[in-house]
Amino acid sequence: MSRWLALRLFRLAARAFPKAYRARWQDEMSATFRQVLGAQPHPLRYALRASADAIRAGLRERLRAPTPSLPTHQYSRTHPMGTFWQDVRYAFRSLWKSPGFSAVAVLTIGLGLGANTAIFSVLDTALLRPLPFREPERLVSLWESRLDRGFTQTTFSRPNFWDMKDQQRTLEGIAAMENSSINLTGRGFPTELALGRVSANFFRMLGVTPYLGRTFAEGEDAPGAGAGGVLLSFRAWKSWGGADREIVGKPLTLNDRSYTV
């Protein structure tokens, strides 16, 4: 399997060579490649190296190849844009005549662009763009440590959180969030949703106001305050909430328990 793939890869890479060159050398080059491949302990690894080499050598041949169809004597040397459209048309004609080379070139550029875009998206989200909260530079994450059990960074127990929230004097406020998931039931087929359990002051502290309705009121998270309410993310409201503007106050069944939006 890997030898078959290796051969296909090399044949594709060899399309980087000009057509006239391939007509003369392709069979011999492929036969030699097949023979070397037979002696390789890691055929795919060798195929990757040989393919990269074939693309390099092929592109060099193309740059070296004479282009008799290029009527250089007709080019205008007076106007800087005089030859521009001729160059563009010539480039497109050349690409059209060598679909294999064009495919390799487009694929290479596409992969490069894709990788760049992916890396920049991560950088932009993680490093460049500020968090969408009020005064994001003042936000910190707090963790507990349980060194006696070998945990240097662990989540707060609920009683510890309440004590910390009431007794600390360093920060303006502390809010808690716990990520988990829950099943949306009572609406046909059950759906698993990502869920964050938060303390009542969570959204106020981040300076976030909801698009519709309200955030949680002080004391709504106190023990014995009832089932409480849920706040939908914008995406959840748009997708399975049907973008219903009257959804606030309606009941929602999660894990067979009723909550209010």
Next chain:
Amino acid sequence: MPERLSAPVYNVLLALGTETRHGYAIMQHLAELTAGAEELLPGTLYATLARMLDAGLIEEARPPRGEESGGPPRRHYRLTPGGRAQAQAETERMRRWVSVARRVWQPGLAR
């Protein structure tokens, strides 16, 4: 002053030496000669062979006796007198270069 030869061209000249060989044998023999330090991959090898044929450094030749039968038919190559002269000139140029390098880095060993 003769034009300096690229590394792949010089490698092919070395691997052919005084023999007649096909592409695969050139790759193998080069690896043997240099104990694997130099490697020619098929893309570069055939691009180099094409250029060397055009430049008259090598020519196609009949396969040596005993190699005609078995395996796919393939082209064999050998150095032309011009190719041999170029190889010798390049080797001489490198010898002088090495000698200068020795004088600079290892004065005691200069010859």
